């Protein structure tokens with residue numbers, strides 16, 4: 001077989017065989033297929049597309065380019081993938097909640113991408129936590145605790161690493177076929193029985209329109225099921241941050257407050273419970289979504305999920321008393337600046353992407369891949385759409401390394417939030433939203449047989 005002949009066939013809209021796709025992926029991994037050929041192949045796929053069979057073959061070949069983990073555990077191996085958003089710290093709570101219900105969650109997470117935050121960067125704000133443990137420690141923590149959240153190791157789907165780097169600089173990142181194979185090859189290499197996908201939709205997501213989100217969700221669900229992993233997807237709203245905080249240490253703090261029930265976060269709780277319910281049903285740990293919701297809620301009420309989170313952190317090198325004393329362990333920014341409302345106002349809109357960009361400008365995300373992140377910076381107290389803000393109450397608080405940045409970037413973030421005046425008659429009772437909230441769960445996609 002010749003790479004140039006395979007590229008020509010795809011360029012002309014032809015359908016590739018499984019053998020041709022495997023040949024390209026083997027060459028991609030070994031280096032036998034040159035960078036120019038990989039780039040041309042990626043562009044041909046972007047322009048001409050791939051059938052579901054081709055996507056499944058590409059995903060499996062990329063999965064098999066490195067180690068594929070095999071588990072022998074007394075429960076189903078389950079995971080979640082999110083397409084990324086702002087204040088999306090769901091993984092931190094979901095993994096221990098599902099583990100508390102009998103699932104095993106070996107979660108391979110990523111760093112921040114574009115304007116969105118990454119689970120690994122959040123975990124790096126916990127002193128001592130090892131996001132790159134060796135396989136033996138990873139497997140031990142999954143087996144003994146029920147969950148471990150770590151980063152991609154070098155031997156997991158190496159074909160994706162090279163292909164992603166070439167896509168990144170050749171205008172081929174946006175191909176739904178290549179995104180699907182990229183995401184799923186890494187997830188399937190973790191040896192999963194079931195997977196749930198959280199495809200975000202809105203002005204803080206990569207997919208801003210519902211049509212785009214549906215296209216990605218459908219592709220991921222069809223390919224993952226075609227590859228033998230029971231998978232469903234939820235399309236969820238990302239027109240405002242999910243947590244009232246954006247930034248690494250700040251989102252870990254929200255996760256602990258959530259798990260211990262110290263504070264309630266309704267939208268975050270709904271998304272976490274709904275994703276978890278899908279996982280329990282897919283993993284046959286519950287027979288209905290309702291039963292699953294009840295069990296997941298109980299893991300919070302009893303403190304069991306918080307306990308598992310604490311054991312995961314300690315098992316991976318973090319402080320043994322992290323849950324009890326997280327405020328002492330998490331880094332604090334040197335300067336904070338709260339932006340307060342000067343009158344009674346209602347939040348009508350949030351430019352969510354701009355809040356993510358503000359976190360990067362504060363140093364909480366990267367401009368260059370080699371940049372060091374400052375985990376302490378970020379935004380907290382972010383208001384919600386529909387919320388009525390009283391006089392002198394915060395619209396958001398900015399945490400920064402310098403007073404100038406707290407002022408300048410905090411103001412930019414503040415201006416990303418649109419407010420309108422509220423008359424006395426329109427004011428809802430204290431603590432209530434002024435209007436019905438938009439749905440957080442927009443659509444469910446995937447085979448019905450598990451629900």
Ligand code: URA
Nearest residue numbers: 173178179180182183
């Ligand atoms: N995340 C990935 O892992 N790969 C993509 O192609 C896009 C998002």
